Amino acid sequence: MSTLQFNPALCEKCNTVDCIMKCQYIDMDVETAKREQMKLLRGEKSEILTRCVTCYACEEYCPFHNHPFYHIVERQEALDVHPVPRPIEKSQVVMMAPKGRIEEKAVAAPVINLCYFPMLKGSIRGSIYEGASVIMGSDIFCNLMFLHFARNSTIRERLPKMMENIMHYYLKPGGVEEIICYHDECYGTYTSWAPAFGIDVPFRPVHLFDFLHRRLTELKSGITPLNLKVAYQRPCSNRLCPETEHFVDDIFALIGVERLERTYDHGQALCCGGVMEAQQLFDLAAENQEKNVNDMKASGATHAVFNCPFCFFTLMGRVSDKGMTPILMSDLCRMALGEQ
Amino acid sequence: MEGILEKLSEIVGADFVSNAAEERFIYSRDQGVQPPHAPDYVVLPNTTEEVSALIRLANKNKIPVVPMGGALVLSGLTIPQRGGIVLDMKRMNRILEVNEMSHYVVVEAGASQGMLKAYLEKHHPQLKHSIPDAPPVATIGGNIAIHGSGHLSQSEGGFHSEMVTGLEVVLATGEVLKLGSCSTVPKWFSRAPLPDLVGLFLGWNGTTGVITKIGLKLFPSPKMKDIMMFMTEDVDTVPDILFRIIGTEMAEDMAFFVSPQPAYFDGFQIIMISVVANSVKEMKMRRELICDSVRDYLERKEAGFLPLPPHMKVKLMEAPQKNLSEFADTVRGGGFEYVGAIMPVECIPQAYRKGREITEQLGITYSMGARVIGRGHAVMFYYAYPFNRADAKNMETVAKALEESNEAALEMGGIPWKAEISGQQLILGRMEPGTYKLMTEVRKLLDPNGIMNPGNWEVRS
Numbered sequence: 001m002s003t004l005q006f007n008p009a010l011c012e013k014c015n016t017v018d019c020i021m022k023c024q025y026i027d028m029d030v031e032t033a034k035r036e037q038m039k040l041l042r043g044e045k046s047e048i049l050t051r052c053v054t055c056y057a058c059e060e061y062c063p064f065h066n067h068p069f070y071h072i073v074e075r076q077e078a079l080d081v082h083p084v085p086r087p088i089e090k091s092q093v094v095m096m097a098p099k100g101r102i103e104e105k106a107v108a109a110p111v112i113n114l115c116y117f118p119m120l121k122g123s124i125r126g127s128i129y130e131g132a133s134v135i136m137g138s139d140i141f142c143n144l145m146f147l148h149f150a151r152n153s154t155i156r157e158r159l160p161k162m163m164e165n166i167m168h169y170y171l172k173p174g175g176v177e178e179i180i181c182y183h184d185e186c187y188g189t190y191t192s193w194a195p196a197f198g199i200d201v202p203f204r205p206v207h208l209f210d211f212l213h214r215r216l217t218e219l220k221s222g223i224t225p226l227n228l229k230v231a232y233q234r235p236c237s238n239r240l241c242p243e244t245e246h247f248v249d250d251i252f253a254l255i256g257v258e259r260l261e262r263t264y265d266h267g268q269a270l271c272c273g274g275v276m277e278a279q280q281l282f283d284l285a286a287e288n289q290e291k292n293v294n295d296m297k298a299s300g301a302t303h304a305v306f307n308c309p310f311c312f313f314t315l316m317g318r319v320s321d322k323g324m325t326p327i328l329m330s331d332l333c334r335m336a337l338g339e340q
Numbered sequence: 341m342e343g344i345l346e347k348l349s350e351i352v353g354a355d356f357v358s359n360a361a362e363e364r365f366i367y368s369r370d371q372g373v374q375p376p377h378a379p380d381y382v383v384l385p386n387t388t389e390e391v392s393a394l395i396r397l398a399n400k401n402k403i404p405v406v407p408m409g410g411a412l413v414l415s416g417l418t419i420p421q422r423g424g425i426v427l428d429m430k431r432m433n434r435i436l437e438v439n440e441m442s443h444y445v446v447v448e449a450g451a452s453q454g455m456l457k458a459y460l461e462k463h464h465p466q467l468k469h470s471i472p473d474a475p476p477v478a479t480i481g482g483n484i485a486i487h488g489s490g491h492l493s494q495s496e497g498g499f500h501s502e503m504v505t506g507l508e509v510v511l512a513t514g515e516v517l518k519l520g521s522c523s524t525v526p527k528w529f530s531r532a533p534l535p536d537l538v539g540l541f542l543g544w545n546g547t548t549g550v551i552t553k554i555g556l557k558l559f560p561s562p563k564m565k566d567i568m569m570f571m572t573e574d575v576d577t578v579p580d581i582l583f584r585i586i587g588t589e590m591a592e593d594m595a596f597f598v599s600p601q602p603a604y605f606d607g608f609q610i611i612m613i614s615v616v617a618n619s620v621k622e623m624k625m626r627r628e629l630i631c632d633s634v635r636d637y638l639e640r641k642e643a644g645f646l647p648l649p650p651h652m653k654v655k656l657m658e659a660p661q662k663n664l665s666e667f668a669d670t671v672r673g674g675g676f677e678y679v680g681a682i683m684p685v686e687c688i689p690q691a692y693r694k695g696r697e698i699t700e701q702l703g704i705t706y707s708m709g710a711r712v713i714g715r716g717h718a719v720m721f722y723y724a725y726p727f728n729r730a731d732a733k734n735m736e737t738v739a740k741a742l743e744e745s746n747e748a749a750l751e752m753g754g755i756p757w758k759a760e761i762s763g764q765q766l767i768l769g770r771m772e773p774g775t776y777k778l779m780t781e782v783r784k785l786l787d788p789n790g791i792m793n794p795g796n797w798e799v800r801s
Contacts (some may be wrong), residue, residue, distance in 0.1 A: 085644030087573040197725035277647040280638040313649045
């Protein structure tokens with residue numbers, strides 16, 4: 001079984017305890033934070049384990065890239081701490097389990113991995129995705145969502161088989177070596193979680209935004225600047241791959257969209273609240289949702305741009321209620337090419 | 341019988357009466373496991389006067405009459421046990437009056453649930469009626485006659501029969517009567533303060549007369565609707581959870597269900613909670629109070645509310661719900677048995693365990709659940725068994741499950757709902773003799789020749 005490559009010595013010598021001190025949901029002085037951090041290192045129960053809302057942000061905050069969040073999840077699981085009620089956790093494990101319905105398909109590049117969001121299949125159309133093959137479903141699902149359920153074990157158990165399926169059923173028959181990850185979560189799985197657990201990834205993952213940027217550059221002559229002022233909702237899983245964040249600005253520059261300054265963007269991005277609802281933290285979820293949407297509105301945005309489908313579904317109603325248009329990045333790009 | 345067809349045709353017109361073999365075949369059965377029995381005639385009256393004339397004719401010739409609504413009862417109550425006339429009421433489907441201010445509607449008995457819902461949405465969007473989770477073709481008359489329940493049974497007063505404000509009925513003699521306030525003044529607002537005779541026609545399986553018109557309560561239809569899905573894996577906690585949420589008075593409808601399909605629901609107990617409001621503020625408050633009522637379950641992570649994506653919410657908020665109708669065809673072959681039992685809330689764990697035991701023993705699939713009635717004085721607990729009509733063995737097994745479920749319901753302190761003939765026998769076998777005697781005498785008084793749906797509510801000799 002793969003093991004988290006986590007170095008306790010790095011935490012021991014850390015004086016800033018950024019993983020906790022920068023956390024938007026846990027308010028502690030640095031001494032208390034250090035004490036709680038040490039409890040985690042000793043394998044003891046710490047209030048961090050029960051107060052963590054699993055927003056992934058500490059993965060980005062740690063200056064040593066020591067995977068504090070993955071470590072928290074390891075400790076939660078070891079100490080039987082359940083962020084989500086047990087019946088919901090168990091039901092989700094069954095719901096997202098591989099169904100063994102995969103069939104061999106000789107895909108052609110670009111191969112878009114739509115994760116487990118079949119309802120978004122309609123988004124993969126138009127000149128950007130010309131000739132693309134789409135793969136999705138339970139048999140190739142990254143399962144990273146189980147970080148929110150304190151179940152690294154489920155990811156460990158399923159991920160190797162999922163990657164093998166992608167290779168065996170799709171990429172090898174098609175002679176393709178890379179997949180475009182529609183969701184930050186999949187990209188984060190392959191570029192952050194898998195390496196952190198010493199698991200080899202047999203293909204080259206490409207972030208959707210990298211792909212979109214590439215395609216928009218190729219299709220530049222067909223772009224009509226949108227002249228929109230937008231608010232961008234950065235998802236929790238982008239914390240696992242912050243190196244891709246610049247693509248948001250790069251894409252917006254290509255399609256004539258202004259990313260308005262928000263309080264809750266970049267390093268201060270605030271969870272959409274969807275996971276908090278699963279954790280039964282309804283007040284916090286509502287507070288986050290209100291903060292996010294009010295912040296978008298206050299920025300002067302006419303559109304709220306999402307990449308994470310879960311954030312999109314969680315906030316779309318509230319965004320519309322505030323008179324803004326919720327839109328996925330992929331659809332925004334198609335709009336710039338004059339496509340419906 | 342000589343000349344009856346012609347006489348029936350004279351009353352309703354030749355197009356609306358038949359003794360053709362194919363019609364008799366269709367009307368000889370329902371989707372459940374009860375054995376078929378063909379009528380001699382099928383008649384579709386258009387007016388109360390026609391019903392009255394038909395009944396006079398039947399009474400004079402001692403021909404059995406079986407009133408029928410949507411024919412969705414599944415327990416054979418519209419199967420003519422002794423032949424005669426099936427009186428299909430679906431042509432009498434007019435919506436006669438809506439009194440907005442006094443929140444009632446007057447409909448003909450054959451008006452369907454779907455028609456009334458659509459009519460109210462179009463013409464009186466601020467009002468709605470309590471709709472059952474039957475297919476929309478279910479009739480208002482049939483549903484109140486069997487003590488049906490629906491989406492407002494939890495919050496607005498109980499069984500649909502309790503929402504009746506008045507009736508027009510045709511007795512077995514052909515006499516037309518009005519019951520409730522409409523008997524005395526030209527308004528259908530209430531059964532009180534008069535002696536309540538409406539009950540003589542509710543729950544009697546058509547053995548006391550034919551319901552032709554109904555006054556039915558309507559209720560406010562708030563602008564906003566939401567749905568919450570609560571999940572637990574300890575069935576013993578279900579009555580407590582229901583009690584707490586009922587106690588908030590914030591839920592419009594509450595229904596509990598268990599099902600082995602989809603697999604991610606197998607082994608869990610799920611409570612659906614509908615919440616309505618007129619503003620965002622009110623909705624927030626209602627949801628918060630519901631959450632607060634079960635807060636300790638949430639904090640112990642024993643149970644919780646499942647986050648629902650918008651597209652799933654839309655589906656779950658539909659009324660009527662389609663999922664049971666979809667489940668009805670899971671084994672294919674057009675057979676579906678739906679055994680209900682009205683029972684106290686505290687019986688839910690026992691009813692669930694018994695249902696699991698029966699289905700495991702017999703090797704059949706199931707769906708079980710319960711709708712809360714009238715703020716929790718009872719639940720309508722259902723066992724649903726789909727079956728393949730072309731598979732005699734499968735039908736036999738489901739019939740056995742039906743029988744065992746009925747016996748179990750009575751044993752644990754419930755009463756089978758819309759029970760088939762054999763279920764009625766089980767009920768009568770436990771009934772106080774004085775009660776049954778009164779039932780028999782009332783029936784004799786109202787139907788001296790015993791023409792109304794004979795075979796029902798009769799102790800077999």
